[in-house]
Amino acid sequence: MTHTIGxxxxxxxxxxxxxxxxxxxxxxxxxxxxxxxEGAMPVDSDSTPAQxxxxxxxxxxxxxxxxxxxxxxxxxxxxxxxVADYRHMIDNSAALGARWLLDCGVGNAALYDxxxxxxxxxAPHAEAAGIxxxxxxxxxxxxxxxxxxRAHRAVSHPAFGICYDPGNIIYYTKGERRPEEDxxxxxxxxxxxxxxxxxxxxGTADVNVTAGDGLVDFPxxxxxxxxxxxxxxxxxECVGSKEPAAVDRDIAFTLGYVxxxxxxx
Numbered sequence: 001m002t003h004t005i006g007x008x009x010x011x012x013x014x015x016x017x018x019x020x021x022x023x024x025x026x027x028x029x030x031x032x033x034x035x036x037x038e039g040a041m042p043v044d045s046d047s048t049p050a051q052x053x054x055x056x057x058x059x060x061x062x063x064x065x066x067x068x069x070x071x072x073x074x075x076x077x078x079x080x081x082x083v084a085d086y087r088h089m090i091d092n093s094a095a096l097g098a099r100w101l102l103d104c105g106v107g108n109a110a111l112y113d114x115x116x117x118x119x120x121x122x123a124p125h126a127e128a129a130g131i132x133x134x135x136x137x138x139x140x141x142x143x144x145x146x147x148x149x150r151a152h153r154a155v156s157h158p159a160f161g162i163c164y165d166p167g168n169i170i171y172y173t174k175g176e177r178r179p180e181e182d183x184x185x186x187x188x189x190x191x192x193x194x195x196x197x198x199x200x201x202x203g204t205a206d207v208n209v210t211a212g213d214g215l216v217d218f219p220x221x222x223x224x225x226x227x228x229x230x231x232x233x234x235x236x237e238c239v240g241s242k243e244p245a246a247v248d249r250d251i252a253f254t255l256g257y258v259x260x261x262x263x264x265x
Contacts, residue, residue: 006031
């Protein structure tokens with residue numbers, strides 16, 4: 001089965017969303033994951049219909065499907081307002097044409113219970129809108145694979161899954177955990193895969209690394225996901241370069257690298 005392989009706009013964060021889309025399409029991708037560009041999200045929970053339309057048209061103009069968008073919870077507002085805000089984000093994601101809403105969890109332990117309740121209340125709304133929430137490792141409530149699995153069980157809804165990000169497993173544990181150690185448990189409930197590597201030098205972790213140049217054993221990890229029946233999309237999030245022309249080369253290389261691994265599994 002052919003997997004969808006998209007690219008986030010993160011490597012082009014200093015450029016406009018439209019320019020990022022053009023470069024991602026030129027590198028051979030069919031899908032874009034919407035991250036921050038020029039310091040702001042092209043679409044957020046408080047975006048107007050006109051803003052959503054502008055972003056949708058920018059992606060379409062480049063020939064890309066904006067199939068995933070990164071979101072965030074506003075639990076500092078209190079649970080009731082946070083739920084309302086997140087439902088707006090779901091609605092705007094659907095209007096954009098996204099299929100996946102990427103969530104980063106919450107870092108404040110005092111808000112863990114509220115986060116899980118927010119997801120329980122919002123998952124049915126997401127399902128009705130044709131959106132699947134996918135939670136990535138990002139420290140806090142989603143530090144390790146075990147934490148992701150625990151959250152998945154607690155929410156227990158088909159519209160809430162795991163986004164497996166092997167680079168973040170290393171990054172947020174500063175190398176104490178490796179994705180290869182417990183990835184098999186995550187495969188059955190993972191709906192999205194983030195292609196991200198990581199290095200750790202003198203106790204400092206860095207994910208601004210092109211896949212294959214860091215600590216993640218991508219042939220092993222992607223092989224395990226393929227063998228386990230994973231059929232979801234994959235999105236390239238980070239590369240080693242910063243200048244747009246060099247990023248162009250990095251994301252094109254990564255697309256070929258991932259395709260090659262998947263073809264051999």
